[in-house]
Structure formats: structure tokens, C-alpha cells
Amino acid sequence: MRRSGEALAAFALALAFAVAACAPQADPEADPADTIFFGDHIITMDPEQPAVEAVAVRGDTIVAAGSRDDVMALEGPSTRVVELGEGALLPGFIDAHGHFLGPGRDQTSLLLHPPPVGDVSNIDDIVRKVRAWIDEHDIPPGEPVTGRGYDDSLLEEGRHPTRADLDRASTEHPIVLTHVSGHLTTTNSAALAASGITADTPDPPGGHVRRIEGSMEPNGVLEETASGLLAIQRGGAPSPEEFDDLIRRSIDVYLSHGTTTIQDGGTSAAQAERFQAAADREPFKADVAAFVRRRGAPGEVADVPYVREYRNGFRVAGVKLMLDGSPQGRTAWVTIPYEERPPNTPPDYVAYGVMDPDEYKAQADQLIEAGVPILVHANGDAAMDLMMDGVDEAVADMDPMPDHRSVIIHAQLMRADQLDRAAELSVVPSFFAAHAFFWGDWHRRSFGEERGNNISPVGWALERGVPFTVHNDAPVVPPHIMRLVSITVNRTTRSGHVLGPHQRPTVLQALHAVTLGAAYQYFEEDAKGSITVGKQADLVILGENPLTADPENLEFIPILETFSRGRSVFAR
Incomplete structure (x- = not known):
């Protein structure tokens, strides 16, 4: 059942009073904070401490969160004190999937x-x-x-x-x-x-x-x-200076939308080396996690430059594999034929896979065994069957099953039984939830009302307790996180049709998918995704509390300021 904004606000207020007495006490002997935030609209996304009155940051770390009096004990002569007023403080948003140079x-x-x-x-x-x-x-x-x-x-x-x-x-x-x-x-x-x-x-x-x-x-x-x-050179190779400029322009676009962890979901190993070199020349203002794209038969796992830690704001976070196309392009690989299909295709048209199934399974087996995270592009349910077959075979002989968190990227036409299987296999679907507005009406034509209305089945995932995220896949859709949250919650198409109202989450659940849920997808939940003492100080100030705002106006809530690793990196 969806909570109303008023109910969520009352819930958050009650929790704020409940946690105030047990909040961590600021140490007056400690060094003063660099920044202190206080106000009535701090949404921590921390289930142990959902709402607080104030937050303190020192360096790149959150050092206190609790009552205003306790946290203000860390104020010093040079501390910046931010009174939020009607604004809301949230953890910085995390891009669950995109191609960060695109914007x-x-x-x-x-x-x-x-x-x-x-x-x-x-x-x-x-x-x-x-x-x-x-x-x-x-x-x-x-x-x-x-x-x-x-x-x-x-x-x-x-x-x-x-x-x-x-x-x-x-x-x-x-x-x-x-x-x-x-x-x-x-x-x-x-x-x-x-x-x-x-x-x-x-x-x-x-x-x-x-x-x-x-x-x-x-x-x-x-x-x-x-x-x-095509044997067409689509633009010459940029110089190192041009490449640096492109990287930093792109990061600035994401920061303007409150995003502090950005994905490059399908780069080459050579490009990843260029990213790292650029970050070493001048550290990135946000964290960028790249996934190296692999095709064909598996190579040496040692060739994948996967690392768990960021260096100057960059790391290779895993591998990207591709299994099919796109539903808006009518190339998503499905098990039931399209109802409206591309020209000159037969009535039983189901599109097709783009990677040999045996080669995919060999890749998945090798990478999961080596502990390298994988993102697998699969839009259609036939592609998702193959995706999970590969994971299933990879972990079949592992006891206990490793904490692999293999991700289905897009997961548009995911069936309910596939979500049951995802729960069993610890597979994380990352839904391209922005489709509900941008192509929801098109999908109803392509797949019929039943499948079309169940695109991006967030509601089914919630019913089954399946961890999930949502994404924009920028630059396919601009990296506008609050619009993504709005579409995820409202599921209203261009024509005004509500696309499967049973698949709508609450605002809080949608925010979880772009904060703590996305941090979990990245294996970074211990460092990011919530306003919790000891975590990285990635924060965003919104112009209004999204939990009490009219859900139809969520996308219009402005980003007032973004903080990455404790530094203000965007301000309106």
C-alpha cells in the first residue's frame, strides 16, 4: 500500500523524536566540523536512524548526526553552518546505470x-x-x-x-x-x-x-x-586536454542533478586507463565507477582491471555484458511475439540475442568465480532467462553461494516468476524506470496491455523483497534523478495513462533505489547511500522535502547544492 505524503511526514517526525535521545553524542573535545547542517527535513535513508535534526561533516566524512544541540557542539570559528529551512538534506544520489561521457x-x-x-x-x-x-x-x-x-x-x-x-x-x-x-x-x-x-x-x-x-x-x-x-570515423580522437574537458563537463552535469557516484556502464579497458590517468592528473569531483565491456569468449580475468577502491575518484567496478537490444527500438529479445513489430518481420517476431549463449555463460562463470561484479544488459524476458541461467550455472557448485550481486541492466520485461528466481539467485534488477513516461505508450503497442503495463515491475520486486535500483541510462534519458524518482513513483505515460498502478513504489522506496539501494548494487553500502556517521560525506540539498511534496511535482524540486566528499561542488 502506498503511504500518503502526510503519513510519511508524520512517520519521519515521530522517528526524529524517537532517535534524538539515542543519537551519537558529538565530542566537544574533537576538532570542529567543517560544515554543519540543521533543519526539519533531513532524510538520512538510514533505517537505524531515519531522521535527525542536524548533521556534521569533517573532511570527507560524516562525523555526527543527531539532535541539533549535540551536533552544534562541533561548531568552530570556521565552521560553515547551513540552515536548511524548507530545503531537505539527503545522501548524494547514485547513478545505478549510465554512460557518463554522454551528457x-x-x-x-x-x-x-x-x-x-x-x-x-x-x-x-x-x-x-x-x-x-x-x-x-x-x-x-x-x-x-x-x-x-x-x-x-x-x-x-x-x-x-x-x-x-x-x-x-x-x-x-x-x-x-x-x-x-x-x-x-x-x-x-x-x-x-x-x-x-x-x-x-x-x-x-x-x-x-x-x-x-x-x-x-x-x-x-x-x-x-x-x-x-559502418566504416565511418565518428569524430576524431580527442586530445588529452579535450578528453579531460569532456570528463569534467560530464561530471558537472551529474553534480547539477545531485548525483555524486556516476557510472560508465560499458567502456573499454583502454578508455578506463585514460579515465584513471585523467583522475590522477586532477582528482574527479565525484566518484566514477566504470564497467569494462567484454564480448565473445572469455579472456584472462587478470586482464580486467577491477578494483574495490577509488583512486582520485575513479575505479573499474566490474564487467558489462550484452544479451539483447532495446524495447523502444523493438529489438528486445522476448519469449512471446511482439504485438506490433518492425516492418518486414514475421508474425512470430521475438527479436534476437546479440551474444552467443555459451560464450555468455562462460564469461559469467569465469567472472563470478573470480569475484568480479557483472552488469548484464537484458531488456526482454528471453534475455533475462539466459542471464539467470548463466548465474545459476556459475553458482551451482558454490557452497555457500558467493555474494555476487550480479545485475540485470534495464530488466524492462521482467516476469513475476523471474523475480522469484532473482530472489533465489541474489540477482539485482536495475530497472530503466524512466521508460514509463518516455515510452510507456509505445510499449503498450509493442507488447500489449498486460506486458506493457508491467514494464519495470518495481511493485513485484517490493512484494518479493528483491533489492533493486532504477536508472536513466544517460544519455538515452538525461541524468535527471528527481525526474527519474517522479516517473518511478507516478508511472504516468505521455498520454496520461497510469502504467500499471500496482507497480508504483512510495517516494521513500524510490529514493532508496537511487541512494542506499544503489550503494548496495555497487558493494558500497558501508561507505555511501545514507547519512550515517562514518560514511563518505556525499550529500544533496533539495528545495523541498520530497516526502511531503505533491508526488506529481517531484521532478520540479530543484537541486540547491551538491556536496561530494564533504566539498560543495555545485550550487544553484
Whole structure:
């Protein structure tokens, strides 16, 4: 049952009085705090001490949390004292899955998003924007033009732009546009020609070249691994200075949304080395956890630079594996056929996997045995069956079962029985909950009302006590955490339909998924995710208490200030 905002507020207030008497006492002999926060809206996310009156920080650590009088004993001449007023103090948000350079790149890229992120409504808008980009940047003939973010599900034409459409923008520049999901691309004739993609080009394993109806001639749209057929250099390699600037721009975007731990969910080992070198040159203002992407047969586990500790704000936190595509791109691998499917596909179309099942199982077995955390991209229920088969086989002979916390990334079409199995196997689903608004109506068309309304089944996970997180998968959706919390709680689609009201959590449960729950996913719950003495001082001040706010207005609560490791790193 969902608690009302008023009930949660009363609950929090009662707990505040209950814990005040037993809160840790500040030591007046200790060094003074660097910062003290006090107010009526401190949401600790700590189940042992859910609400306090004040919090003190020294260096990068929370050193006191309790009554205002006790904590204020740590005030010194140079202590910054923050009176929260109507603002709320929470632990810093934790990005459960995303691609952290994307938001930085988006600041200097050709973007083709529909509202509310952009302004593209139809294919003519795309053609116009590509032409304008070529003119404004004086791109010479022969040089590629790249962009991202178009969404066929929201274009007036209800389809992908094709080579014929993009040829209207230019026949002299190879044009490559990436679908909002990141799982498809569309190209013009020049890009296909430059890449040698013709009617004779076969589909690669785990991908598909879409064809002009009635022929084998490519229509320009490439699904999944078929995008790898493109022989187009999509922008030159940045210099170390440009790369550093991109990293720090991206971090600043996340900090502006209150996020203090950021994920790069699918990088290369070489890129990870560049991240670490950048952090060693100048420590990152937030923690960045990278997951190295592996394909094919397993290599040497020693080649995975997995470490448990951050160095200057960076660490490799595990490995990313891919099993299928995306539901918004209609390439998620499912067990029951799509109700509305891509053109030129058979009635029994269920999409397809993108990794050989035996190779995936070998990877999962090797990595789990070695204690390396894995994130496994699986949107469709067929992909999730395979994901959990791999985990099951890996841990079958282990007694006791290791604390592996293998993560299903996206988990969009997860069935109720799969959540039962996740509970048995200690698998953590990370739901792409932002889909409920952005593509909820599309999923009802793709999968029918029953499956569509149970996308991102947070309610089923709560019923079973399955630990879960939610994410934006930036830059697919901007890294706006309060909008993510709002969508998770409300599950309202673009059309105003409530997508499976039985799957809605409370506000407090949604906040847990982006704080302490996400810290658990990362094996970092002892250091992050709650306002607890001894933990890292990652904090965010919101303009309003989300537990008492109107749930429909959650996404509009502003981020007033973000603190990472005790330092103020963003202020409005």
C-alpha cells in the first residue's frame, strides 16, 4: 500500500523524536566540523536512524548526526553552518546505470530528441537540423556528419528516417544518426557506400540490415551489431586536454542533478586507463565507477582491471555484458511475439540475442568465480532467462553461494516468476524506470496491455523483497534523478495513462533505489547511500522535502547544492 505524503511526514517526525535521545553524542573535545547542517527535513535513508535534526561533516566524512544541540557542539570559528529551512538534506544520489561521457558530449553534438528533451517532431525536422548543422559548422564534402537522439516512436511518420530521407539533407556527406536507444543507426547513401554496405551484405551475428521492401537493397537502418559494419570515423580522437574537458563537463552535469557516484556502464579497458590517468592528473569531483565491456569468449580475468577502491575518484567496478537490444527500438529479445513489430518481420517476431549463449555463460562463470561484479544488459524476458541461467550455472557448485550481486541492466520485461528466481539467485534488477513516461505508450503497442503495463515491475520486486535500483541510462534519458524518482513513483505515460498502478513504489522506496539501494548494487553500502556517521560525506540539498511534496511535482524540486566528499561542488 502506498503511504500518503502526510503519513510519511508524520512517520519521519515521530522517528526524529524517537532517535534524538539515542543519537551519537558529538565530542566537544574533537576538532570542529567543517560544515554543519540543521533543519526539519533531513532524510538520512538510514533505517537505524531515519531522521535527525542536524548533521556534521569533517573532511570527507560524516562525523555526527543527531539532535541539533549535540551536533552544534562541533561548531568552530570556521565552521560553515547551513540552515536548511524548507530545503531537505539527503545522501548524494547514485547513478545505478549510465554512460557518463554522454551528457558532456551532448553539449557539443547534433541532437535530434523529441520533446521534452528536444524539439524534433517529424522527419522534416531531422533533415532541416542536419542541413543546418552542416552549414553552421562549414563541414566540407566527404566529411561525416553524426548526430543522435531521434525516436521513431514519436515521429509523426511513425518510422525511422531512411537513406532516402537523409539524402535530402546531403548526398555529399556521409550521415550517421544514432537512435535514442543507442541500439540502431540510420544512414544516408553516402555512408552506406563509404562502408561498402550493399544488397549483398549479409546480416552479422546479433544484428540486422533493414532492406527496402521487395528487395535486398539496404534502406539505411542498421540494428544492433549491424551498426558495426559502418566504416565511418565518428569524430576524431580527442586530445588529452579535450578528453579531460569532456570528463569534467560530464561530471558537472551529474553534480547539477545531485548525483555524486556516476557510472560508465560499458567502456573499454583502454578508455578506463585514460579515465584513471585523467583522475590522477586532477582528482574527479565525484566518484566514477566504470564497467569494462567484454564480448565473445572469455579472456584472462587478470586482464580486467577491477578494483574495490577509488583512486582520485575513479575505479573499474566490474564487467558489462550484452544479451539483447532495446524495447523502444523493438529489438528486445522476448519469449512471446511482439504485438506490433518492425516492418518486414514475421508474425512470430521475438527479436534476437546479440551474444552467443555459451560464450555468455562462460564469461559469467569465469567472472563470478573470480569475484568480479557483472552488469548484464537484458531488456526482454528471453534475455533475462539466459542471464539467470548463466548465474545459476556459475553458482551451482558454490557452497555457500558467493555474494555476487550480479545485475540485470534495464530488466524492462521482467516476469513475476523471474523475480522469484532473482530472489533465489541474489540477482539485482536495475530497472530503466524512466521508460514509463518516455515510452510507456509505445510499449503498450509493442507488447500489449498486460506486458506493457508491467514494464519495470518495481511493485513485484517490493512484494518479493528483491533489492533493486532504477536508472536513466544517460544519455538515452538525461541524468535527471528527481525526474527519474517522479516517473518511478507516478508511472504516468505521455498520454496520461497510469502504467500499471500496482507497480508504483512510495517516494521513500524510490529514493532508496537511487541512494542506499544503489550503494548496495555497487558493494558500497558501508561507505555511501545514507547519512550515517562514518560514511563518505556525499550529500544533496533539495528545495523541498520530497516526502511531503505533491508526488506529481517531484521532478520540479530543484537541486540547491551538491556536496561530494564533504566539498560543495555545485550550487544553484
